[in-house]
Amino acid sequence: MPVPDVKSGRLSSAEIAENFGDLHSPLSRPEALIEADRCYFCFDAPCTTACPTGIDIPSFIQKIRSDNVQGSAETILKENIMGGMCARVCPTEVLCEEACVRNTHEEKPVNIGLLQRYATDPIFHSNTQLFSRAPETGKKVAIVGGGPAGLSCAHRLAMLGHDVVIYNRDEKLGGLNEYGIAAYKTIDEFAQREVDWILNIGGIDVRTNVTLGDDIHLGDLQRDYDGVFLAFGLGGVNALGLEYENADNVLNAVDFIAELRQAKDKSQLPVGRRVIVIGGGMTAIDVAVQSRRLGSEQVEIVYRRGASQMGASRFEQELAQTNDVSIRHWSTPIALSVTDGLAKVEFERTRLDAAGKLQMTGETWAAEADIVFKAVGQTLQLGSLGEVAATIAQKRGKLVVDEERKTSLNNVWAGGDCIFGHDDLTVSAVQDGKLAALSIDRHLRGEEINNG
Numbered sequence: 158m159p160v161p162d163v164k165s166g167r168l169s170s171a172e173i174a175e176n177f178g179d180l181h182s183p184l185s186r187p188e189a190l191i192e193a194d195r196c197y198f199c200f201d202a203p204c205t206t207a208c209p210t211g212i213d214i215p216s217f218i219q220k221i222r223s224d225n226v227q228g229s230a231e232t233i234l235k236e237n238i239m240g241g242m243c244a245r246v247c248p249t250e251v252l253c254e255e256a257c258v259r260n261t262h263e264e265k266p267v268n269i270g271l272l273q274r275y276a277t278d279p280i281f282h283s284n285t286q287l288f289s290r291a292p293e294t295g296k297k298v299a300i301v302g303g304g305p306a307g308l309s310c311a312h313r314l315a316m317l318g319h320d321v322v323i324y325n326r327d328e329k330l331g332g333l334n335e336y337g338i339a340a341y342k343t344i345d346e347f348a349q350r351e352v353d354w355i356l357n358i359g360g361i362d363v364r365t366n367v368t369l370g371d372d373i374h375l376g377d378l379q380r381d382y383d384g385v386f387l388a389f390g391l392g393g394v395n396a397l398g399l400e401y402e403n404a405d406n407v408l409n410a411v412d413f414i415a416e417l418r419q420a421k422d423k424s425q426l427p428v429g430r431r432v433i434v435i436g437g438g439m440t441a442i443d444v445a446v447q448s449r450r451l452g453s454e455q456v457e458i459v460y461r462r463g464a465s466q467m468g469a470s471r472f473e474q475e476l477a478q479t480n481d482v483s484i485r486h487w488s489t490p491i492a493l494s495v496t497d498g499l500a501k502v503e504f505e506r507t508r509l510d511a512a513g514k515l516q517m518t519g520e521t522w523a524a525e526a527d528i529v530f531k532a533v534g535q536t537l538q539l540g541s542l543g544e545v546a547a548t549i550a551q552k553r554g555k556l557v558v559d560e561e562r563k564t565s566l567n568n569v570w571a572g573g574d575c576i577f578g579h580d581d582l583t584v585s586a587v588q589d590g591k592l593a594a595l596s597i598d599r600h601l602r603g604e605e606i607n608n609g
């Protein structure tokens with residue numbers, strides 16, 4: 158009789174340590190200077206336009222060239238307070254580096270991500286505070302969620318002299334920087350060091366293990382604070398809609414990743430020998446690659462569309478392939494069964510019709526696995542956030558905001574993954590927090606809010 162092969166200790170602690178080391182080695186000084194020299198310092202730099210936080214990229218690269226590393230970090234962090242994390246996790250190949258004019262000359266952009274890391278790393282190593290608070294205004298803002306959007310908003314508001322209280326469901330701040338991002342992208346507790354550095358500015362009071370909808374309510378926050386910023390991310394996960402999807406070895410990828418990120422000893426995590434991942438985004442790649450690096454022998458991602466439609470970037474897809482993860486396109490799960498703990502997934506092949514719509518072909522295939530990961534997207538569960546939150550204008554289950562990140566409710570702003578139109582990137586969440594803080598500040602100072 159088949160038995161599921163799920164166990165811990167597939168690899169030694171030394172092998173795990175090597176597999177979960179830094180994905181990209183940081184640049185040395187000579188390497189950084191050579192790379193900085195490749196920049197043309199373009200006027201109207203397209204890389205800056207492509208950066209969601211609008212970092213003046215040629216300016217920070219110029220400062221690296223003149224050995225003004227702290228000045229370079231300041232240029233980065235004043236636009237993007239999480240410039241350290243973004244240097245590690247941004248899909249630069251589809252943002253600043255895709256726009257770099259060096260691509261047209263030699264198909265190799267300036268390595269902006271690693272230069273940004275070179276500039277910002279010393280700030281976090283030495284815990285140097287670059288920003289200070291304006292005189293206190295006496296105004297108080299509540300922030301729900303201490304992930305990238307909430308922390309970015311909190312820091313900017315604190316800089317502008319307002320007092321902030323962050324309410325956070327999880328034990329630790331950082332959101333998915335702490336509980337989601339692949340472990341080899343942010344090693345050595347970088348996420349918490351960055352959080353500590355952000356809080357060091359002062360004026361930010363943190364209340365963890367507090368959940369909106371259970372422990373606190375939006376109506377009360379509106380009454381007790383001068384403004385409220387909602388940045389609670391996406392709490393729920395999409396389901397496959399199949400029987401057995403809650404079986405013991407059919408797991409939500411995000412839950413497993415959170416467990417992995419918090420594990421003191423990764424070699425003790427139970428890992429399947431054969432793993433199937435259903436999905437095509439960053440989460441699918443992350444759970445697949447990390448499973449391989451934990452010792453799974455056979456990992457296959459199955460996605461219902463083609464490579465170019467995957468949410469994961471080209472770099473992420475290549476990362477999967479170089480980690481011996483196979484990616485099978487054009488198949489969607491239609492049935493799931495679990496016998497004696499062993500999962501069997503039946504897939505149906507798909508194709509696009511002439512109008513570009515996904516069609517089922519009737520052709521099926523099946524595969525067995527010890528663990529099946531569901532990575533088919535996250536959702537916002539507004540119902541659980543209380544009656545007042547549920548009245549905020551929504552589109553496709555997410556909060557609608559204007560350009561300043563203001564919601565339809567009085568004195569309530571929102572940003573990050575929970576808003577409609579968000580691209581589910583750390584850098585965009587940081588930008589939302591910054592824009593909301595600037596809008597809240599204008600509002601608190603009594604200036605007209607321009608919704609245009």
Ligand SMILES: Cc1cc2nc3c(=O)[nH]c(=O)nc-3n(C[C@H](O)[C@H](O)[C@H](O)COP(=O)(O)OP(=O)(O)OC[C@H]3O[C@@H](n4cnc5c(N)ncnc54)[C@H](O)[C@@H]3O)c2cc1C
Binds near residue numbers: 247324392440574
């Ligand atoms: C597995 C995975 C890998 C990813 N990898 C990358 C990557 O490599 N690069 C990249 O740019 N992006 C990546 N992302 C996306 C990125 O992490 C998110 O876009 C970003 O974290 C969103 O920030 P946020 O502040 O909106 O929400 P979150 O980071 O989700 O933070 C939300 C915060 O709100 C708190 N909260 C939730 N509900 C409540 C409540 N009811 N009351 C109070 N507090 C609450 C939580 O405790 C949490 O701290 C990844 C996402 C996932 C899931």
Ligand code: SF4
Binds near residue numbers: 202
């Ligand atoms: S586009 Fe490339 S070359 Fe031009 S300023 Fe930006 S990084 Fe430098």
